[in-house]
Amino acid sequence: MPSYKSFPLVLCLLLVCALLSNCGGGATPKESASATPSITPAPLPDVGSMIKRMITQDGCKDFTAEMRISSEDQNGKREHLEFKIQRKYSNDRTATFLSIPAPAEDTDKALLAIEQPDQPTQAFSYLAGLKRLTKINSDRQLGFHGAKVTVQEMLGMELGQYEHSAGERVKSDGESLIKVEFKEKDFRNLAFPRIVGFFRENDQTPAKFELYDHHNELQKRVNVEVVKQIQNRETIMRLAIEDLQQKLNVKVETRKIDYDRGLPDSLFTEQRLISFINNAVRKPDQQ
Numbered sequence: 680m681p682s683y684k685s686f687p688l689v690l691c692l693l694l695v696c697a698l699l700s701n702c703g704g705g706a707t708p709k710e711s712a713s714a715t716p717s718i719t720p721a722p723l724p725d726v727g728s729m730i731k732r733m734i735t736q737d738g739c740k741d742f743t744a745e746m747r748i749s750s751e752d753q754n755g756k757r758e759h760l761e762f763k764i765q766r767k768y769s770n771d772r773t774a775t776f777l778s779i780p781a782p783a784e785d786t787d788k789a790l791l792a793i794e795q796p797d798q799p800t801q802a803f804s805y806l807a808g809l810k811r812l813t814k815i816n817s818d819r820q821l822g823f824h825g826a827k828v829t830v831q832e833m834l835g836m837e838l839g840q841y842e843h844s845a846g847e848r849v850k851s852d853g854e855s856l857i858k859v860e861f862k863e864k865d866f867r868n869l870a871f872p873r874i875v876g877f878f879r880e881n882d883q884t885p886a887k888f889e890l891y892d893h894h895n896e897l898q899k900r901v902n903v904e905v906v907k908q909i910q911n912r913e914t915i916m917r918l919a920i921e922d923l924q925q926k927l928n929v930k931v932e933t934r935k936i937d938y939d940r941g942l943p944d945s946l947f948t949e950q951r952l953i954s955f956i957n958n959a960v961r962k963p964d965q966q
Contacts, residue, residue: 726846726859729883734839736938737912741767744936745780750826753926758824760785762833767942771795774947775834778955785823787959791952792834799867800837802830805953807960812949816868826927829870836888840867841874848880855880871898884913898924910938 736742748760761781767774773794779785792802802815817831817840831837841861849858861874873891878884884906890899900923905916914936920929945951
C-alpha cells in the first residue's frame with residue numbers, strides 16, 4: 680500500500696568551415712574545416728524492469744504494512760485513517776487483504792483483491808448486516824469520513840494493468856527524470872485510464888504521478904516525498920497527494936513494513952474476509 684531524474688538531452692553538432700581565398704591570379708584556394716564530435720546520449724534505463732520493480736515491491740514474495748492516511752480540506756478540517764495491507768505475490772496472481780484498525784467506527788470494513796495477468800482486478804467487500812459478499816471494480820469509490828478513495832488507489836495504482844511508453848528524459852526543478860505514459864489496457868475498469876509517471880534516472884525510484892480521468896482531465900497529483908531502503912528493498916515511505924476534484928491535500932505514510940514473512944494463502948480468501956468482518960461487527964456488542 681508504490682522515479683527518475685532526467686534532463687532533456689541536446690544533440691550538438693558544430694561545423695565550422697573557413698574558406699580562404701587569395702585575390703592574386705593563379706592562387707589555389709585553401710579550405711579548412713573542423714567539427715566538434717557529437718555528444719552521444721546515455722541510453723535510457725529499462726523502463727519495463729523499472730516498473731516491474733515497483734509493482735512487485737522490489738521483487739518480494741509478500742509484505743505486511745501499517746499505513747496512515749491524513750487529509751485536510753480547503754477549510755482546514757483534518758481526518759485520519761489507519762489501514763493495514765497484507766499482500767502476497769505469486770506467479771499467477773497478486774492477492775491483497777486490506778483492513779482498517781482505526782478509527783473504531785471503521786474497523787468492520789475490509790477489502791480482498793485478486794490481480795491476475797491480462798484480467799481486470801477482482802475486489803470483494805462484505806456487508807455483514809445483509810450477509811452479502813459484493814464484487815467491486817477498481818474504479819469503485821470508497822468513502823472515508825467525507826473523502827473518497829478508489830479501490831485502484833488503495834491497491835497502489837495497479838500499474839500492471841497498463842501499457843506503458845518506452846520513456847523519455849525530461850527536466851523538472853533541475854532534476855533529471857524519466858517520463859513514462861501509462862495507458863489502460865482494454866476492459867480493466869480502472870478509475871484513471873491515463874497516468875503520467877516520473878522516475879528519477881539516477882536510482883530509478885518513483886518521483887511523482889499525474890492521474891487523469893476518462894475525460895483526460897487531471898484529477899490528482901501524487902508526489903513521492905520519501906523513499907527508504909527497508910530490508911534491502913526500495914520502499915515508498917511517504918506520499919503527498921493533491922486531490923483537485925475534492926479539494927483535499929492528502930498524506931499517505933508507511934509506518935511499518937515487513938517483507939517476506941511467509942504469509943499463507945488462507946489469508947486471502949473470501950471465507951477469511953467474511954470471518955474478519957463478522958468478528959469486527961461482534962466486538963462492539965461484546966464490550
